[in-house]
Amino acid sequence: METFFSFLEKRVDDCSSLLCVGLDPHVSDLGEPTAKAARDFCLHLVKATAPYAAAFKPNAAFFEVFGPEGWTALKQVIEAVGEESARMGSLIPVILDAKRGDIASTAEAYAKSAFEHLGAHAITLNPYLGRDSIEPFIGNPEKGAFLLCKTSNAGSMDLQNLLVLPVGAESSAPLYIYVAHLARQWNANGNIGLVVGATHPQVMSNIRAAAPDLWFLSPGVGAQGGDLESALRSGLRKDGKGMLLNVSRSIARAAEGPGLAAAELRDEIVNVKHKLDY
C-alpha cells in the first residue's frame, strides 16, 4: 500500500536528507507586509533549497494573516513545490502546518481545504478533541497527519507534561506519552506521525521508546536552540529514518543564503548519522 510515508521515504532516499524546510514568511522577514512579498519569499526559498529538502512545511498562519490574497499565495507556493518536484523527478511532500482540530463534520471541511483545495500531502493536527477529530484526515493513506505530541515552546509544559492516569493503567505517564500511544492505536492506515520538538532530547528518547515506528516532525533545531546530534541520537528510528528535522529561520535568514545553508545542514545530518553508526 502506498502511503504518505512511503512517498516521504522515497524522497528521503532520493535526496539523502532528513531536512524539512519551514516556509514561514514572518512579516519581519518581508520587504513589505503583503501576500505577494510572502509568496516571493517562499518561492525563493523553495527554489534555493529544493535539492536538499525531504519535505517543505508552510505554516498557514503566515499566509492567513494576509486574508484572501494570503490563501492564493499559499496555494501558489505549494504548486511551486510541485513544479520543483516535477523538474527533479522526485516528489517533495508538502506538510501544511495548520495545527487544526475540530469536531468531525468541521474537520472534514479542514481536510478538504488542506488536501483538495491547497494540494498539501500532509497536515499537522492538534489531538485535544480526540479520535473523531483526526479521522477525516486519515481516511486516505496517501495523505498524512502529524499529531502534536510534545511541542518545542515553553508553554508545552503546561498541559503536555501533566502526568495522566489512564483507566486501567498501572502507572502514570506524561500526557505526551499518552498521545504517542493514541497515535499508534489510531494508525490503522499507516499515515500518522508525531510532532516532537527537538529541544528536549530525553523527552524525545522517551517518545521514541513509546512509538518505535512513527515518523517525527521535529522543530527546534537551529534558531530555537536544539542540538542536532542529540536530536538525531534521541529521535532516529533503528533504520536511520523516522525523523524530519524542520528548520525555518536558520535557513531563511542564513548569511550565506538559504541554498547553501540547506546544503550544509543536509550534509551535517548525513555526517552525524555516520558518526552515530546509521
Place this chain on the structure above:
Amino acid sequence: METFFSFLEKRVDDCSSLLCVGLDPHVSDLGEPTAKAARDFCLHLVKATAPYAAAFKPNAAFFEVFGPEGWTALKQVIEAVGEESARMGSLIPVILDAKRGDIASTAEAYAKSAFEHLGAHAITLNPYLGRDSIEPFIGNPEKGAFLLCKTSNAGSMDLQNLLVLPVGAESSAPLYIYVAHLARQWNANGNIGLVVGATHPQVMSNIRAAAPDLWFLSPGVGAQGGDLESALRSGLRKDGKGMLLNVSRSIARAAEGPGLAAAELRDEIVNVKHKLDY
C-alpha cells in the same frame, strides 16, 4: 475597564438572550458548493436572527474550504453583523470559531488575522500548546478568547477526560478541570472564557464549580442532543449570565425559518431561566 465580556454582557442585556447563532455553511446546506452560496446562506441567517442573537459564531473551516473566495466571504459575513449591530444600535459580538493554537510568534499572526484582518471580537483556541500560545490573543482586553475545555463530540473523552495529577496536587482531576483552572490563572485581563459542551450536564456543573466566574460558550443544545434546561441549570453563573448557548443547525435548518426558530429559542431560554429562579 471595557473588556470583550463587558461588551457581550451589554448585548445580552439589550436582547435578553443567551443565544449564540452558529454560522456554519456546511456544503450540504448550500444550493451550490461556492463561497458565494456560503456567504449568502450566512447573510440570510444574520439578517433573520440578529434581533435574538447575543453573539454570532462563524466557523472558519466552512469558509476556508472555499480558498481565497471563502476568506472574502467570511470577512463579508462579519461585516454584515457589524451593519446589523449599527442598525439596531447594539453591538453583536462575533466569535470566530477557529480553534487555533500555535507557538507564540505564529499565534501572533493568527491573532492579527482574526482580530485585525477579519474584525472578529473573540476567537476559540486550543490550549494544548500552553500559555504562550494563548497570550498573543489576550493582550487586548477588548478581544476575547474561549479556550477549548470540554467539547461536545464523542472524541472529547480521549484526552479531555484523562485524570491528571498536577505536581503538588493532592488528588487527580480530569484534564478539562485542569484547563478550567489554567484559564482562571491566565485571565489577568478578564477576557478568557471556556468552550464547554452542553451534552454532559454533570460535567458542566463540575466545570462551573471550578470556574465560577468564567463565561462558557456551549455547543450541543439542539441538533447535537443536549437538553436546554439541564444545560442552563448546570452552566449558568449566579447572576444568570455566563453562558452562551450556541445553536447552528437547529436554527439554520428550521422548517419555520431561522428567524422564528431563533426567537423561539431565545424565549425558551428566558422561560427556563424564570423557572430556575434567575
